[in-house]
Amino acid sequence: MAKDRIDRIEAYVRRLMSTAAAPDLRIAHDFKHVDRVRGWALTIGEAEGLDIELVEAAALLHDIGLTCLDAEQRSQHGQAGAEFAARFLDDQQLFNHGEIEVIADAIRCHSLPDGGGVIGAVLRDADKLDALGAVGLMRAFTSQHAKPEYDPGHPKGSTWQMTMGKFEKRFSEGRGVGEYILDQVNFQISFYDELHTATARQIGKPLVDFMRAYVVQLDSEIHAAQGRSAKTTDPKRVVERGYDQVAYEYARLEGRVEWPRMRWLSRMLGRLEPGSSVLDLGCGSGDPADIEIAQKHKVTGVDISQAQIDLALRNVPAGRFIHGDAGSVEFPADSFDAVVSFYTLEHIPRDEHETILRRIHDWLRPGGFLLISTEAGEAEGVIAQWLGAPMYFSCFDPETVKQLVCRAGFEIVETAIETQVEQSTEIPYLWVLAGKP
Numbered sequence: 001m002a003k004d005r006i007d008r009i010e011a012y013v014r015r016l017m018s019t020a021a022a023p024d025l026r027i028a029h030d031f032k033h034v035d036r037v038r039g040w041a042l043t044i045g046e047a048e049g050l051d052i053e054l055v056e057a058a059a060l061l062h063d064i065g066l067t068c069l070d071a072e073q074r075s076q077h078g079q080a081g082a083e084f085a086a087r088f089l090d091d092q093q094l095f096n097h098g099e100i101e102v103i104a105d106a107i108r109c110h111s112l113p114d115g116g117g118v119i120g121a122v123l124r125d126a127d128k129l130d131a132l133g134a135v136g137l138m139r140a141f142t143s144q145h146a147k148p149e150y151d152p153g154h155p156k157g158s159t160w161q162m163t164m165g166k167f168e169k170r171f172s173e174g175r176g177v178g179e180y181i182l183d184q185v186n187f188q189i190s191f192y193d194e195l196h197t198a199t200a201r202q203i204g205k206p207l208v209d210f211m212r213a214y215v216v217q218l219d220s221e222i223h224a225a226q227g228r229s230a231k232t233t234d235p236k237r238v239v240e241r242g243y244d245q246v247a248y249e250y251a252r253l254e255g256r257v258e259w260p261r262m263r264w265l266s267r268m269l270g271r272l273e274p275g276s277s278v279l280d281l282g283c284g285s286g287d288p289a290d291i292e293i294a295q296k297h298k299v300t301g302v303d304i305s306q307a308q309i310d311l312a313l314r315n316v317p318a319g320r321f322i323h324g325d326a327g328s329v330e331f332p333a334d335s336f337d338a339v340v341s342f343y344t345l346e347h348i349p350r351d352e353h354e355t356i357l358r359r360i361h362d363w364l365r366p367g368g369f370l371l372i373s374t375e376a377g378e379a380e381g382v383i384a385q386w387l388g389a390p391m392y393f394s395c396f397d398p399e400t401v402k403q404l405v406c407r408a409g410f411e412i413v414e415t416a417i418e419t420q421v422e423q424s425t426e427i428p429y430l431w432v433l434a435g436k437p
């Protein structure tokens with residue numbers, strides 16, 4: 001009887017999901033997918049001591065909702081599938097009402113973060129396992145969300161280890177999964193963190209390791225190839241080009257939410273006499289910091305991006321702006337009362353950070369102030385996608401940054417790590433206000 005019930009369900013699903021009946025079903029959701037999910041679900045269900053027949057029925061029926069929905073309605077395929085399945089099982093009198101409710105509930109919740117009881121959890125896990133490993137890679141390369149190419153400037157993808165919640169938010173905001181195939185691979189890798197059962201995690205571990213190894217291998221091949229090409233990975237050029245490209249997008253970031261920048265700036269400006277000389281290293285468009293500084297002081301800004309300098313000249317007509325590299329620009333000793341540098345140090349190779357701080361110390365008059373913010377993270381020098389352009393990041397951990405500030409001859413007045421929201425992501429920055437004795 002058991003075999004017969006399952007055979008009848010399988011025949012029904014095969015018919016509904018056949019290429020002739022549902023030509024739009026892709027590799028990630030066709031009957032072969034269902035069949036693989038059934039295999040994982042049975043393995044997990046057995047290990048977890050569940051009613052195997054209910055598990056198998058739910059797995060076979062879990063995606064039938066997709067056969068009756070348009071692409072835009074796909075997110076509701078769990079609900080549609082549950083109704084479909086319940087009607088079929090009831091019509092055919094294959095299970096009793098209680099059992100049908102358990103199966104339907106698991107199907108209803110299989111693509112939600114929770115719900116659907118223990119069978120729902122097994123189904124979710126089995127469905128996710130099908131996105132991992134070699135099959136996962138095959139699915140990534142056929143995904144409608146990913147372009148089948150990588151960005152040589154950005155081999156790891158901005159959605160690296162993105163969580164499901166973040167992904168859904170990104171997707172609901174219309175930003176998609178990511179532009180490149182590796183974003184999709186990395187997104188699927190993140191499924192591992194969402195697995196519920198110990199059995200699925202055990203099965204998933206080598207599969208996800210394989211995917212990570214693939215990403216690392218691809219990354220190393222791309223870099224080896226780049227080493228022989230003229231393609232620029234020079235950090236300074238990447239930052240210059242990046243800020244040229246994102247000048248407009250970047251200018252809009254801070255206005256949307258409140259950043260700590262103006263609070264720290266006003267604390268420092270409160271310590272200066274009117275008419276002081278202030279240098280802004282990595283000044284960007286000059287908005288809002290240099291506009292504020294220029295109210296009462298003389299402002300000089302330096303930025304590596306000509307597009308940003310052009311904006312600054314417009315935003316702060318009273319300011320003096322120099323297109324140059326914060327790492328090599330020259331000023332006479334004792335020429336400023338304060339130097340500020342916001343969100344800049346992390347775009348300069350960290351081997352240069354100490355020298356830059358020493359040179360700032362030199363440019364400051366005794367009694368002058370330094371105010372910096374830099375990403376509170378640790379990166380040796382990576383190129384990542386940022387506001388749609390490749391961007392270079394290199395930074396020391398906050399403790400080391402504070403040590404470098406002190407070693408350059410400053411005394412720290414105030415320091416804190418504060419998070420700020422950039423495009424709905426919270427990023428921590430180290431803030432240091434220091435004085436030159």
Ligand SMILES: [Fe+2]
Pocket residue numbers: 062063077110111127
């Ligand atoms: Fe599904």
Ligand SMILES: [Fe+2]
Pocket residue numbers: 029033037062063127
């Ligand atoms: Fe599925």
